[in-house]
Amino acid sequence: MIDSLDLAARTDALTIEDLRARGGLKWTSVPPGAIGAGVAEMDMPLAPAIVAALHDAIDHGTTGYLPPALAAGVSESTAQWQARYGWAVDPADVHPVGSVVTGFRILLEYLTDPRAPVVLPVPAYMPFLTVPATAGRELVTVPMKIVPDGPDGRDRRYEFDLPAIAAALRPRSVFVLTNPHNPTGRVFTDDELLALAEVVDNAEAMVFADEIHAPLTMPGFTHRPYASLSAITAGHTIGGTSASKGWNIPGLGCGQLILTADDARAAWDGLDPFTKHGGGVTPLGAVATIAAYTRGADHLAAVVDYLAAGRDLFRAELADALPGAHLFPVQGTYLGWLDLQGVPVDPATVAERVGVHGVDGAHCGMPGFLRVNLAMPHPLLRQAARRLGLLAAS
Secondary structure, three states: OOOHHHHHHHHHOOOHHHHHHHOOHHHHOOOOOOEEOOOOOOOOOOOHHHHHHHHHHHHOOOOOOOOHHHHHHHHHHHHHHHHHHOOOOOHHHEEEEOOHHHHHHHHHHHHOOOOOOEEEEEOOOHHHHHHHHHOOOOEEEEEOEEEEEOOOOOEEEEEOOHHHHHHHOOOOOEEEEEOOOOOOOOOOOHHHHHHHHHHHHHHOOEEEEEOOOHHHEOOOOOOOOHHHOOHHHHHOEEEEEEOOOOOOOHHHOOEEEEEOOHHHHHHHHOOOHHHHHOOOOOHHHHHHHHHHHHHOHHHHHHHHHHHHHHHHHHHHHHHHHOOOOEEOOOOEOOEEEEEOOOOOOOHHHHHHHHOEEOEEHHHHOOOOEEEEEOOOOHHHHHHHHHHHHHHHHO
Protein backbone atom coordinates (compact mmCIF):
# COMPACT_ATOMS: atom_id res chain seq x y z
CA MET A 1 0.00 0.00 0.00
CA ILE A 2 1.18 3.52 -0.82
CA ASP A 3 0.28 6.19 1.74
CA SER A 4 0.23 9.94 1.10
CA LEU A 5 3.80 10.52 2.29
CA ASP A 6 5.21 7.65 0.26
CA LEU A 7 3.29 8.66 -2.86
CA ALA A 8 4.44 12.27 -2.52
CA ALA A 9 8.09 11.30 -2.03
CA ARG A 10 8.11 8.90 -4.96
CA THR A 11 6.40 11.38 -7.26
CA ASP A 12 8.50 14.37 -6.23
CA ALA A 13 11.66 12.42 -7.07
CA LEU A 14 10.68 12.02 -10.73
CA THR A 15 12.48 14.17 -13.30
CA ILE A 16 11.48 15.11 -16.84
CA GLU A 17 13.93 12.47 -18.07
CA ASP A 18 12.34 9.82 -15.82
CA LEU A 19 8.89 10.65 -17.12
CA ARG A 20 9.99 10.58 -20.76
CA ALA A 21 11.63 7.21 -20.15
CA ARG A 22 8.26 5.77 -19.10
CA GLY A 23 7.11 6.22 -22.68
CA GLY A 24 3.72 7.81 -21.96
CA LEU A 25 2.10 10.16 -24.44
CA LYS A 26 2.10 13.21 -22.16
CA TRP A 27 5.89 13.39 -21.97
CA THR A 28 7.01 11.78 -25.24
CA SER A 29 4.76 13.98 -27.38
CA VAL A 30 6.74 17.09 -26.36
CA PRO A 31 10.39 17.96 -27.09
CA PRO A 32 13.13 16.89 -24.65
CA GLY A 33 13.31 19.30 -21.73
CA ALA A 34 9.77 20.59 -22.26
CA ILE A 35 7.02 20.21 -19.67
CA GLY A 36 4.17 17.98 -20.76
CA ALA A 37 0.99 19.54 -19.40
CA GLY A 38 -1.48 18.81 -22.17
CA VAL A 39 -2.46 15.12 -22.27
CA ALA A 40 -4.72 14.13 -19.36
CA GLU A 41 -2.47 11.56 -17.71
CA MET A 42 -1.13 11.54 -14.14
CA ASP A 43 2.47 10.98 -13.09
CA MET A 44 1.78 9.37 -9.70
CA PRO A 45 2.45 5.65 -9.06
CA LEU A 46 -0.25 3.20 -10.11
CA ALA A 47 -2.41 1.81 -7.30
CA PRO A 48 -0.88 -1.43 -5.93
CA ALA A 49 -4.26 -3.16 -6.12
CA ILE A 50 -4.42 -2.44 -9.85
CA VAL A 51 -0.82 -3.57 -10.41
CA ALA A 52 -1.50 -6.86 -8.64
CA ALA A 53 -4.76 -7.44 -10.51
CA LEU A 54 -3.14 -6.80 -13.89
CA HIS A 55 -0.19 -9.10 -13.16
CA ASP A 56 -2.62 -11.83 -12.12
CA ALA A 57 -4.67 -11.35 -15.29
CA ILE A 58 -1.56 -11.57 -17.47
CA ASP A 59 -0.38 -14.64 -15.61
CA HIS A 60 -3.73 -16.26 -16.39
CA GLY A 61 -3.69 -15.17 -20.04
CA THR A 62 -6.74 -12.91 -19.75
CA THR A 63 -6.07 -11.12 -23.02
CA GLY A 64 -8.89 -12.28 -25.27
CA TYR A 65 -12.28 -10.68 -25.74
CA LEU A 66 -14.22 -9.41 -22.75
CA PRO A 67 -15.90 -12.37 -20.98
CA PRO A 68 -19.38 -11.96 -19.45
CA ALA A 69 -18.07 -12.45 -15.91
CA LEU A 70 -15.71 -9.48 -16.22
CA ALA A 71 -18.41 -7.33 -17.81
CA ALA A 72 -20.70 -8.16 -14.89
CA GLY A 73 -17.88 -7.36 -12.47
CA VAL A 74 -17.50 -3.91 -14.01
CA SER A 75 -21.24 -3.26 -13.65
CA GLU A 76 -21.33 -4.44 -10.05
CA SER A 77 -18.19 -2.59 -8.95
CA THR A 78 -19.34 0.62 -10.65
CA ALA A 79 -22.64 0.46 -8.79
CA GLN A 80 -20.72 -0.22 -5.57
CA TRP A 81 -18.54 2.87 -6.14
CA GLN A 82 -21.53 5.10 -6.91
CA ALA A 83 -22.94 4.21 -3.50
CA ARG A 84 -20.13 6.34 -2.04
CA TYR A 85 -21.95 9.35 -3.49
CA GLY A 86 -25.24 8.26 -1.94
CA TRP A 87 -26.59 6.79 -5.18
CA ALA A 88 -28.14 3.33 -5.27
CA VAL A 89 -27.48 2.15 -8.83
CA ASP A 90 -28.86 -1.10 -10.21
CA PRO A 91 -25.89 -2.97 -11.77
CA ALA A 92 -28.22 -3.92 -14.63
CA ASP A 93 -28.23 -0.24 -15.63
CA VAL A 94 -24.42 -0.12 -15.93
CA HIS A 95 -22.93 -1.03 -19.31
CA PRO A 96 -19.18 -1.24 -20.06
CA VAL A 97 -18.02 0.76 -23.09
CA GLY A 98 -14.57 1.52 -24.41
CA SER A 99 -14.47 5.02 -22.93
CA VAL A 100 -16.77 7.86 -21.96
CA VAL A 101 -16.27 9.39 -25.42
CA THR A 102 -17.21 6.04 -26.99
CA GLY A 103 -20.32 6.04 -24.82
CA PHE A 104 -21.12 9.59 -25.95
CA ARG A 105 -20.88 8.52 -29.59
CA ILE A 106 -23.15 5.51 -28.96
CA LEU A 107 -25.62 7.81 -27.22
CA LEU A 108 -25.69 10.21 -30.18
CA GLU A 109 -25.96 7.51 -32.83
CA TYR A 110 -28.33 5.04 -31.21
CA LEU A 111 -29.89 6.14 -27.92
CA THR A 112 -31.27 9.62 -28.67
CA ASP A 113 -33.17 11.40 -31.46
CA PRO A 114 -30.70 11.92 -34.36
CA ARG A 115 -32.62 15.02 -35.48
CA ALA A 116 -32.21 16.85 -32.17
CA PRO A 117 -29.22 19.12 -31.49
CA VAL A 118 -26.48 18.70 -28.93
CA VAL A 119 -26.23 21.67 -26.54
CA LEU A 120 -22.79 22.16 -25.05
CA PRO A 121 -21.61 24.75 -22.50
CA VAL A 122 -18.21 26.15 -23.37
CA PRO A 123 -15.39 25.98 -22.56
CA ALA A 124 -15.62 22.22 -22.94
CA TYR A 125 -13.62 19.02 -23.17
CA MET A 126 -12.27 18.99 -26.71
CA PRO A 127 -13.96 15.83 -28.14
CA PHE A 128 -17.39 17.11 -27.13
CA LEU A 129 -16.89 19.87 -29.70
CA THR A 130 -16.04 17.45 -32.51
CA VAL A 131 -17.82 14.13 -31.90
CA PRO A 132 -21.37 15.44 -32.57
CA ALA A 133 -20.47 16.23 -36.19
CA THR A 134 -19.10 12.71 -36.72
CA ALA A 135 -22.48 11.42 -35.58
CA GLY A 136 -24.31 13.80 -37.91
CA ARG A 137 -25.64 15.92 -35.07
CA GLU A 138 -26.05 19.68 -34.92
CA LEU A 139 -23.94 21.28 -32.17
CA VAL A 140 -25.08 24.41 -30.33
CA THR A 141 -22.53 25.95 -27.97
CA VAL A 142 -23.54 28.13 -25.02
CA PRO A 143 -20.82 30.15 -23.26
CA MET A 144 -20.75 29.76 -19.50
CA LYS A 145 -20.83 32.82 -17.24
CA ILE A 146 -17.86 34.03 -15.22
CA VAL A 147 -18.98 35.40 -11.85
CA PRO A 148 -17.21 36.73 -8.72
CA ASP A 149 -16.10 34.10 -6.22
CA GLY A 150 -14.42 33.88 -2.83
CA PRO A 151 -15.14 35.64 0.47
CA ASP A 152 -14.21 39.05 -0.93
CA GLY A 153 -15.47 38.48 -4.46
CA ARG A 154 -12.01 39.00 -5.94
CA ASP A 155 -11.75 35.50 -7.38
CA ARG A 156 -13.84 34.18 -10.28
CA ARG A 157 -15.65 30.99 -11.18
CA TYR A 158 -17.79 29.61 -13.99
CA GLU A 159 -21.56 29.07 -13.82
CA PHE A 160 -24.24 27.89 -16.23
CA ASP A 161 -26.06 30.58 -18.20
CA LEU A 162 -29.51 29.10 -17.64
CA PRO A 163 -31.50 31.55 -19.82
CA ALA A 164 -29.11 30.92 -22.72
CA ILE A 165 -29.34 27.15 -22.19
CA ALA A 166 -33.14 27.35 -22.13
CA ALA A 167 -33.09 29.28 -25.42
CA ALA A 168 -30.83 26.67 -27.03
CA LEU A 169 -32.69 23.54 -25.92
CA ARG A 170 -35.41 21.91 -27.97
CA PRO A 171 -37.44 18.76 -27.25
CA ARG A 172 -35.17 15.68 -27.30
CA SER A 173 -32.01 17.82 -27.36
CA VAL A 174 -28.97 16.35 -25.60
CA PHE A 175 -27.43 18.70 -23.04
CA VAL A 176 -23.83 17.80 -22.17
CA LEU A 177 -23.10 18.17 -18.46
CA THR A 178 -19.51 17.64 -17.34
CA ASN A 179 -19.17 17.52 -13.56
CA PRO A 180 -16.52 17.94 -12.19
CA HIS A 181 -15.99 20.23 -15.12
CA ASN A 182 -13.22 19.85 -17.66
CA PRO A 183 -11.55 22.31 -18.23
CA THR A 184 -12.76 24.89 -15.65
CA GLY A 185 -12.40 22.70 -12.52
CA ARG A 186 -15.88 23.45 -11.18
CA VAL A 187 -17.79 21.00 -8.98
CA PHE A 188 -21.39 22.09 -9.32
CA THR A 189 -23.61 22.33 -6.25
CA ASP A 190 -26.93 20.56 -5.77
CA ASP A 191 -28.74 23.87 -6.17
CA GLU A 192 -27.01 24.57 -9.48
CA LEU A 193 -27.76 21.09 -10.79
CA LEU A 194 -31.40 21.19 -9.71
CA ALA A 195 -31.84 24.59 -11.39
CA LEU A 196 -30.37 23.10 -14.56
CA ALA A 197 -32.68 20.09 -14.23
CA GLU A 198 -35.71 22.37 -14.20
CA VAL A 199 -34.58 23.99 -17.45
CA VAL A 200 -33.94 20.60 -19.07
CA ASP A 201 -37.26 19.20 -17.88
CA ASN A 202 -39.19 22.23 -19.16
CA ALA A 203 -37.56 21.77 -22.56
CA GLU A 204 -38.30 18.02 -22.61
CA ALA A 205 -34.60 17.45 -23.29
CA MET A 206 -32.02 14.83 -22.27
CA VAL A 207 -28.75 15.08 -20.34
CA PHE A 208 -25.50 13.29 -20.99
CA ALA A 209 -23.77 13.48 -17.58
CA ASP A 210 -20.02 13.05 -17.99
CA GLU A 211 -18.80 12.37 -14.44
CA ILE A 212 -15.44 10.81 -15.26
CA HIS A 213 -13.57 13.14 -12.88
CA ALA A 214 -15.88 12.49 -9.90
CA PRO A 215 -13.20 10.54 -7.95
CA LEU A 216 -10.95 13.61 -8.21
CA THR A 217 -13.22 15.98 -6.29
CA MET A 218 -11.01 18.15 -4.10
CA PRO A 219 -11.30 18.37 -0.29
CA GLY A 220 -14.03 20.78 0.78
CA PHE A 221 -16.28 20.00 -2.19
CA THR A 222 -18.90 17.31 -2.74
CA HIS A 223 -19.74 15.47 -5.93
CA ARG A 224 -23.36 14.44 -6.45
CA PRO A 225 -24.25 12.32 -9.50
CA TYR A 226 -26.76 14.32 -11.52
CA ALA A 227 -29.12 11.38 -12.06
CA SER A 228 -29.24 10.75 -8.31
CA LEU A 229 -30.79 14.12 -7.45
CA SER A 230 -34.43 13.31 -8.20
CA ALA A 231 -36.80 11.14 -10.17
CA ILE A 232 -36.83 13.91 -12.78
CA THR A 233 -33.06 13.89 -13.28
CA ALA A 234 -32.97 10.09 -13.34
CA GLY A 235 -35.69 10.12 -15.97
CA HIS A 236 -33.81 12.26 -18.49
CA THR A 237 -30.17 11.23 -17.93
CA ILE A 238 -27.61 8.98 -19.56
CA GLY A 239 -24.48 8.91 -17.41
CA GLY A 240 -20.88 8.34 -18.43
CA THR A 241 -18.11 7.52 -16.00
CA SER A 242 -14.87 5.56 -15.68
CA ALA A 243 -12.02 4.76 -13.33
CA SER A 244 -9.63 6.01 -16.02
CA LYS A 245 -8.97 9.50 -14.62
CA GLY A 246 -9.08 8.83 -10.88
CA TRP A 247 -6.70 5.86 -11.13
CA ASN A 248 -4.82 6.83 -14.32
CA ILE A 249 -5.78 3.86 -16.50
CA PRO A 250 -7.20 5.55 -19.65
CA GLY A 251 -5.11 3.42 -22.01
CA LEU A 252 -6.71 0.20 -20.78
CA GLY A 253 -10.10 0.92 -22.36
CA CYS A 254 -13.03 0.62 -19.97
CA GLY A 255 -15.72 3.24 -19.43
CA GLN A 256 -19.27 2.82 -18.22
CA LEU A 257 -22.65 4.10 -19.37
CA ILE A 258 -25.29 4.31 -16.64
CA LEU A 259 -28.81 4.30 -18.07
CA THR A 260 -31.58 5.56 -15.79
CA ALA A 261 -33.90 7.00 -18.46
CA ASP A 262 -36.50 4.47 -19.63
CA ASP A 263 -36.17 5.53 -23.29
CA ALA A 264 -32.42 4.98 -23.17
CA ARG A 265 -32.82 1.58 -21.53
CA ALA A 266 -35.26 0.50 -24.23
CA ALA A 267 -33.00 1.80 -27.00
CA TRP A 268 -30.01 -0.03 -25.51
CA ASP A 269 -31.96 -3.28 -25.28
CA GLY A 270 -32.73 -2.97 -29.00
CA LEU A 271 -29.09 -2.65 -30.08
CA ASP A 272 -27.29 -5.50 -31.79
CA PRO A 273 -24.64 -7.25 -29.69
CA PHE A 274 -21.70 -5.89 -31.70
CA THR A 275 -22.78 -2.28 -31.16
CA LYS A 276 -23.23 -2.96 -27.46
CA HIS A 277 -20.02 -4.85 -26.90
CA GLY A 278 -17.76 -3.89 -29.81
CA GLY A 279 -16.83 -0.51 -28.36
CA GLY A 280 -13.28 -1.33 -27.34
CA VAL A 281 -13.69 -2.63 -23.78
CA THR A 282 -10.60 -4.67 -22.93
CA PRO A 283 -10.41 -7.44 -20.34
CA LEU A 284 -7.39 -5.75 -18.73
CA GLY A 285 -9.36 -2.53 -18.53
CA ALA A 286 -12.19 -4.40 -16.83
CA VAL A 287 -9.77 -6.04 -14.38
CA ALA A 288 -8.18 -2.70 -13.53
CA THR A 289 -11.57 -1.01 -13.16
CA ILE A 290 -12.86 -3.63 -10.76
CA ALA A 291 -9.67 -3.38 -8.69
CA ALA A 292 -9.90 0.43 -8.63
CA TYR A 293 -13.53 0.57 -7.53
CA THR A 294 -13.30 -2.22 -4.96
CA ARG A 295 -9.74 -1.92 -3.59
CA GLY A 296 -8.44 1.45 -4.72
CA ALA A 297 -10.04 3.95 -2.32
CA ASP A 298 -7.03 4.44 -0.04
CA HIS A 299 -4.68 4.99 -2.97
CA LEU A 300 -7.13 7.46 -4.51
CA ALA A 301 -7.23 9.42 -1.26
CA ALA A 302 -3.43 9.75 -1.34
CA VAL A 303 -3.58 10.89 -4.97
CA VAL A 304 -6.20 13.54 -4.19
CA ASP A 305 -4.11 14.83 -1.28
CA TYR A 306 -1.12 15.17 -3.59
CA LEU A 307 -3.16 16.88 -6.30
CA ALA A 308 -4.66 19.35 -3.84
CA ALA A 309 -1.20 20.27 -2.54
CA GLY A 310 0.06 20.67 -6.10
CA ARG A 311 -2.88 22.85 -7.03
CA ASP A 312 -2.14 25.18 -4.12
CA LEU A 313 1.57 25.26 -4.87
CA PHE A 314 1.03 26.08 -8.55
CA ARG A 315 -1.51 28.78 -7.76
CA ALA A 316 0.87 30.50 -5.33
CA GLU A 317 3.86 30.21 -7.65
CA LEU A 318 1.91 31.49 -10.64
CA ALA A 319 0.56 34.48 -8.71
CA ASP A 320 4.17 35.54 -8.09
CA ALA A 321 5.54 34.62 -11.51
CA LEU A 322 2.72 35.83 -13.76
CA PRO A 323 0.27 38.07 -11.88
CA GLY A 324 -1.44 39.05 -15.12
CA ALA A 325 -2.78 35.49 -15.51
CA HIS A 326 -5.76 34.13 -13.60
CA LEU A 327 -6.04 30.51 -12.50
CA PHE A 328 -9.65 29.55 -11.85
CA PRO A 329 -10.26 27.63 -8.60
CA VAL A 330 -9.71 23.90 -9.10
CA GLN A 331 -12.54 22.26 -7.15
CA GLY A 332 -12.23 18.97 -9.00
CA THR A 333 -10.08 17.31 -11.71
CA TYR A 334 -6.34 17.94 -11.99
CA LEU A 335 -6.71 20.54 -14.73
CA GLY A 336 -5.84 24.20 -14.31
CA TRP A 337 -7.72 26.70 -16.49
CA LEU A 338 -5.64 29.82 -17.08
CA ASP A 339 -7.00 33.12 -18.36
CA LEU A 340 -4.08 34.64 -20.28
CA GLN A 341 -5.99 37.59 -21.73
CA GLY A 342 -4.37 39.91 -19.19
CA VAL A 343 -0.80 38.97 -20.09
CA PRO A 344 -1.49 39.21 -23.10
CA VAL A 345 -0.14 36.33 -25.15
CA ASP A 346 -1.62 33.93 -27.69
CA PRO A 347 -1.97 30.60 -25.82
CA ALA A 348 -1.11 28.79 -29.05
CA THR A 349 2.44 30.19 -28.77
CA VAL A 350 3.09 29.33 -25.10
CA ALA A 351 4.70 25.96 -25.81
CA GLU A 352 7.14 27.46 -28.30
CA ARG A 353 7.94 30.45 -26.11
CA VAL A 354 8.49 28.84 -22.71
CA GLY A 355 8.30 25.07 -23.17
CA VAL A 356 5.08 24.45 -21.23
CA HIS A 357 2.83 22.35 -23.43
CA GLY A 358 -0.82 22.74 -22.37
CA VAL A 359 -4.01 22.82 -24.42
CA ASP A 360 -4.87 26.01 -26.27
CA GLY A 361 -8.27 27.15 -24.98
CA ALA A 362 -9.42 27.65 -28.57
CA HIS A 363 -9.61 23.85 -28.81
CA CYS A 364 -12.01 23.98 -25.83
CA GLY A 365 -14.14 26.62 -27.55
CA MET A 366 -12.61 29.55 -25.60
CA PRO A 367 -9.67 31.45 -27.16
CA GLY A 368 -7.38 33.36 -24.82
CA PHE A 369 -7.12 30.55 -22.26
CA LEU A 370 -4.75 27.65 -21.59
CA ARG A 371 -5.54 24.28 -19.98
CA VAL A 372 -2.65 22.97 -17.87
CA ASN A 373 -2.41 19.46 -16.45
CA LEU A 374 -1.34 19.83 -12.81
CA ALA A 375 -0.94 16.07 -12.12
CA MET A 376 2.85 16.11 -12.18
CA PRO A 377 5.68 16.16 -9.61
CA HIS A 378 5.55 19.27 -7.46
CA PRO A 379 9.06 20.42 -8.42
CA LEU A 380 7.97 20.38 -12.06
CA LEU A 381 4.80 22.32 -11.21
CA ARG A 382 7.00 24.97 -9.61
CA GLN A 383 9.18 24.98 -12.73
CA ALA A 384 6.11 25.23 -14.99
CA ALA A 385 4.86 28.29 -13.12
CA ARG A 386 8.27 29.95 -13.37
CA ARG A 387 8.49 29.22 -17.08
CA LEU A 388 5.03 30.71 -17.58
CA GLY A 389 6.30 33.78 -15.74
CA LEU A 390 8.68 34.36 -18.66
CA LEU A 391 5.64 35.25 -20.77
CA ALA A 392 5.47 38.58 -18.99
CA ALA A 393 8.76 39.59 -20.61
CA SER A 394 8.15 38.06 -24.04
